[in-house]
Each structure stands twice: as structure tokens, then as C-alpha cells.
Amino acid sequence: MSKNNKQTTKSSLLEILLVSTRLGFTSFGGPVAHLGYFHEEYIRRRKWMDEKSYADLVALCQFLPGPASSQVGIGIGAMRGGLPGAIVAFLGFTLPSVIALILFALLLQGLDIGHAGWIHGLKIVAVAVVAHAILGMAQKLVPDLKRKGIALAALIITLLWQTAFTQVGMILFAAFLGFLLYRNHQVPDKAKIDFPISRRFAAVCLTLFFALLLLLPVLREATSLSWVAMFDSFYRSGSLVFGGGHVVLPLLEREFVPTGWMSEEAFLAGYGATQAVPGPLFTFAAYLGAVMDGWAGGLIATAAIFLPAFLLILGTLPFWASLRQNPKIQGALMGVNAAVVGILISAFYHPIWTSSILAPVDFAFAALLFSLLVYWKLPPWVVVLTGVIGRMLIGMLF
Numbered sequence: 118m119s120k121n122n123k124q125t126t127k128s129s130l131l132e133i134l135l136v137s138t139r140l141g142f143t144s145f146g147g148p149v150a151h152l153g154y155f156h157e158e159y160i161r162r163r164k165w166m167d168e169k170s171y172a173d174l175v176a177l178c179q180f181l182p183g184p185a186s187s188q189v190g191i192g193i194g195a196m197r198g199g200l201p202g203a204i205v206a207f208l209g210f211t212l213p214s215v216i217a218l219i220l221f222a223l224l225l226q227g228l229d230i231g232h233a234g235w236i237h238g239l240k241i242v243a244v245a246v247v248a249h250a251i252l253g254m255a256q257k258l259v260p261d262l263k264r265k266g267i268a269l270a271a272l273i274i275t276l277l278w279q280t281a282f283t284q285v286g287m288i289l290f291a292a293f294l295g296f297l298l299y300r301n302h303q304v305p306d307k308a309k310i311d312f313p314i315s316r317r318f319a320a321v322c323l324t325l326f327f328a329l330l331l332l333l334p335v336l337r338e339a340t341s342l343s344w345v346a347m348f349d350s351f352y353r354s355g356s357l358v359f360g361g362g363h364v365v366l367p368l369l370e371r372e373f374v375p376t377g378w379m380s381e382e383a384f385l386a387g388y389g390a391t392q393a394v395p396g397p398l399f400t401f402a403a404y405l406g407a408v409m410d411g412w413a414g415g416l417i418a419t420a421a422i423f424l425p426a427f428l429l430i431l432g433t434l435p436f437w438a439s440l441r442q443n444p445k446i447q448g449a450l451m452g453v454n455a456a457v458v459g460i461l462i463s464a465f466y467h468p469i470w471t472s473s474i475l476a477p478v479d480f481a482f483a484a485l486l487f488s489l490l491v492y493w494k495l496p497p498w499v500v501v502l503t504g505v506i507g508r509m510l511i512g513m514l515f
Contacts, residue, residue: 137206140155140210142498143498148186149186149465152247153251155186156254157497171193174189175189176288176457179284180285181430183426190206195312195430196434203427214396215396218394219406241508242500244470244486246500248465250461264454267291268458268462272460274287279467287460296449314435316436318431322427329352330356333352348420351417351421352424354369355425383408
């Protein structure tokens, strides 16, 4: 590699780190909101990917177990800067909340912050951000009546039957419908994704994913090391969860509360703290690990719960990049992308809307934040600060 190429790579990695770290400090509201922040920063503003490629990446991550928003961020980083880019994007987005939650565990255990006014402000910010993202995606991904019908069906089904299996089943059904309806439809795909990771490396990642899933429980039984048991519990939880951070909570509670690793009060206090920080909900593991074994435990837990997501996205993307060029696969993806829009609208209503818009004043404030973001084009971090400060002031007046 020439000197200029090395400098370009370093510059690119630094840019990925800076952008992802800013997102790590400002992305509140859960996985659906994170996709909105990513769309605004990576797609609308920086144009690192086209809309269709981003939608395809989101669709892939809906198939995979683990934290979907983190996997999307890892995938974007990998497409931008290879394996180093994936690592840097992950660290930037994840470390701010990991550090904050470890500090919560060490210094603020038992502090009840779950109903603070500024947290409510962050939830209302999420309403504005997600609404903006859904509108942008819907305009491009559901332009005709057939895809509008698929999106509507996905919305209704996932809203009425709210399970992770419903989402996965709807995506599979939408893929089948898209294949039937659009298999002969030639979709222009001007943007060619360059994914700088080999299929051989991808195969290694997939093999490692399944090997750890099978061998860690055996190693746990064969040794008496507490960190091995901790790693196994967090890795297994991260490997078997569809549907995002809220779904992993009962798995983690079952792993650590009845077994005596921590009290239920400490567990619930950490969950309240997790709602107060930006970034992925899976960083709740950092709090749990720190409660059990300090800083070292927090870092081990974080690595263990995110490792499956990392291995799966790097293991599938190189194959995905070529499959998506096939016309029949393109047709299936058209159906899947429409379903994703419906699923996002469903998640926008519940839990985002139902947990955020509790009174007319909340709706009015959400409309203001939406206008600041969409019409006045203010940066997301300004909207976040406005949401936090504004909701605290509203709480004093009403």
C-alpha cells in the first residue's frame, strides 16, 4: 500500500470514528430511533450509501439475531473502511454508553432516574427522528400500490401480534410476495457496494459464531472460572435474541437474578439507567458486568453480548452483496423493504409513541421538534438538546 493510500485509510477511519462517536453520544430512543439517526447522518448528510443499499442492510439485520441498529452501524463501517472500519464504527457508537453505564454501576447503583423529565424529553426527540426517517424511507421504498399493501399488512400484523417471530415471519412472507410480484422487474442498481472483506474471512466468522455457541457451555461446565460463565451467559443471550434490546432483558434477568449473581433491585436500577443513556440497549450488559465484577466485568460482558452480532454481520455481508444483484433476489428485497417500512411504523406507534406522547403538550412539543429537524434543517444534536431542556421547562409549567 502506498503512502498516500495509507494516509487516505487513516483519514477515512478517523472520519468513521468521529461520526460514529457523535452518534454514540446523541442517539437516544432505542433501535428504531437509532436507524433514524443513522439514516440522517450516514445517508442523507454524508451519502456513504444510497437509500436502497441502506434499506437492504436494514432488511438483512432484521433477519439476524442481535442488536439490529448496532449491526447496521457495523455494516456501514465495514463498507466504508473494511474490518478496521467496522471495529471503529462499533467502538464509536457503543463506548460512550458502555462507559456511562459502568460508571452508573460503580457510583450510582439504586438511583431511580427512570421518570426524570429530561428522559421524557429524549423519548419525544425519538418520535421526531423516527417520523422523519419513516417518511424518507416510505417515499422511496413503497412507491406503488403493491408495496403499499405489503407495508400495510406488515404494520397491522406486527402491531397486533408483537413478537420477534412475527417480525421475522412477516419479513419472510414479504420476501416471498416480492419474489412473486417483482421477479421479472428489472430494478436499476447504479450503486455498486464495494465490501472489502473476503468470503473466506466471512466463512471464518460464521464458523466461529456457531463454534462459540456450542463450545462455551461445555467450557463453562468443565471449568470453575467465573468470567467464563459470565462470557457464556452474555454470548448466548446475544446470539439467540430477535427483536432488539428490550427482548434481551428477560433473558438476562433469567441468567443473573435467580442464580444469585445480582439482586432484582440492582437489575431494575440498571435498566432505568440504560434508558437514560444513548446508544444500543445491549450496553445494559456493561452495567450488569460491572455490578458483578467491576470495570473488567463490564468490558467482558460488553464484548460477549456484542460478539455474536459482529460475527454474524461480517459473516453474511460479503455473500449478501452479490446475492442482491440477482433480479429474483432484487424482487424479494423489494417486498422485504416494503415490509420493513411497515414494521418501522408499527414500532413507531408502540413502544415509541405510546411511551412518549402522554398528553397534548407532548404532541405539540414533538411537532415542534419534527419541524426543527425537517423544515429548519437543524442538526440532530441541537434537536436532542432542545428536547431535553424544553421538556424539563414544560414539566415546570404544566
